[in-house]
Amino acid sequence: MNEQEFAELAAGAALDALSPDDQQRYHAALAAHPEWQGIADEDADSVAFLAEGTPPAAPSPDIRAALLARIAVTPQAGDATVTDTVPDVVPETETPSASDADTGAVTPSTEAAAAAPKAPAHRLRILFALAACLALLVGVGAGAVAINSYVNRPASVVALEDIQAAGDAQQASVPVEGGGTATAHWSASLGKSVLVTDGIPELSEGETYELWYVRGETPVSAGVFAADDGEATAVLAGDMQVGDVIAVTIEQDGGSPSGLPTTDPVVAIPTA
Structure with missing residues (x-):
């Protein structure tokens, strides 16, 4: 070999x-x-x-x-x-004779070697x-x-990671009416906030949860979200300001048509 x-x-x-x-x-x-x-x-x-x-x-x-x-x-x-299927040395008994070599005769050993795959x-x-x-x-x-x-992480997940990495990151949790909890994460330096829910009630068809920044007596809509099996991670639209209350109300599908809450908040989390 x-x-x-x-x-x-x-x-x-x-x-x-x-x-x-x-x-x-x-x-x-x-x-x-x-x-x-x-x-x-x-x-x-x-x-x-x-x-x-x-x-x-x-x-x-x-x-x-x-x-x-x-x-x-x-x-x-x-x-x-x-070539391991073909003998390396031809046995003496099979060595071609001089006459065979001269005439070009094919011996059994050379025939086998030629036919070997x-x-x-x-x-x-x-x-x-x-x-x-x-x-x-x-x-x-x-x-x-x-x-x-x-790369394709949801915007709410990216915002939550940014907040958690900020030096002034804060969070607070409250129970939700009807069951479950809601946790607000925010960073005043970033002006961002994210609401994470767990086990909150499913809404009827035609209803949605709407987010709000409540500044003093003025509510500012911050988008709508739906909970999948009671769970959601929703980033609030707009810039958060120190002292805002992060609130959630139940509104008609698409959000309040007037831009103001039509129901009492089911979540209210102060940020100050």
Whole structure:
């Protein structure tokens, strides 16, 4: 076995893709040529790096199917061939005679050698590279999902994170009439506030929750929101001012048509 053939087997061993016979050949070659240990170590380190560097994620069925389809139709061409099916030395009893050589006669041994199938060159090396590409695709896909999720966060979530990161961030919680709680988060330096609800009542069809900044005696509409299973994270529109009361009323769908509350607040949280 030459070094190139061993490299083929080393790639397969790193991927745990060797047959029992190839496993024996691999270990026998490694015992006979300890100087080839570096080849085996390099392939094993590459596989370990791919395993550690790629977060656990299931590859898309489309990616896997496309890759396997490409493998099936891609010619595996190369210079080196696997010839372990053909004897390296022709037995003396089968050595062609001088007359055979002169006449071009084909002996059984040469006939077998010519007919022996040649394995595609570098097959295991190609599989090794394909496995690395597939791992990279999985990693890139998972990273893209994470980046997309981060970039496309709702505005209310972004505002809440900004408030919580501010040096003057404050919050207060109150019970909601009918059940559940409401927590207001605000930052006077940012002029932002967010209301987070948990377990508040579902409204009837045609109704909505409306947010308000109440400044002294003047209510200022700050948008509407709906609660999904009693939960919501809603950013208040407009600039918050120190001393505002963050309030919520129940209004008709779309909000109060007059721009003033038509019901008593179900939530009222002072910010001063």
